[in-house]
């Protein structure tokens with residue numbers, strides 16, 4: 001008798017998970033954030049990098065930290081400054097990743113702290129945009145941010161907060177204990193574990209307490225988590241054809 005897959009859905013982080021942290025995109029992002037802190041917020045050049053690190057540690061991002069500190073930074077302006085000028089051509093099409101994603105019959109969802117425009121651009125560069133049925137991103141978690149009368153009135157919600165994790169589970173309409181969650185950030189993995197998701201830490205050689213699996217590269221998924229490809233439960237058989245799946249993915253992601 002065939003074994004059944006323990007997973008109905010797979011939630012993937014994007015940056016440094018679907019593509020390597022060695023692309024140089026992360027370094028460019030840090031530089032852009034430092035420039036934003038200097039040019040738009042008036043911090044001294046000598047303090048920018050340390051402040052960025054501090055805001056990331058304390059608030060989850062520089063945007064979240066700046067708004068919590070009372071700086072009236074518009075999220076769209078921030079994202080277009082720090083992401084808009086990234087060298088996206090450093091992200092190359094990944095045919096192996098695309099083929100692995102295509103071989104996974106379960107629902108595949110992106111869950112990123114980045115804004116939607118960045119997510120779409122990065123997925124397009126990787127050549128896997130049509131492999132996902134949904135993108136849960138900054139805007140999903142922070143849809144009411146523009147209603148704040150003061151920047152600190154409504155806190156920015158991001159992974160690894162449990163609120164962010166629960167928003168994602170709700171938005172994706174998944175059963176946490178049957179949903180595999182991949183991320184490169186140890187704190188995000190711990191948050192995933194805390195809300196009941198089986199977890200995969202990506203980009204590391206060594207396991208952490210909260211990671212059920214560890215992959216050096218996302219394409220190692222086939223070897224490390226073969227249970228993804230086990231047959232579906234009899235009462236949950238996939239009846240959709242590949243072309244129907246492609247249609248669902250394209251329309252949902254493009255929406």
Ligand SMILES: [Mg+2]
Nearest residue numbers: 013015016184
């Ligand atoms: Mg990441």
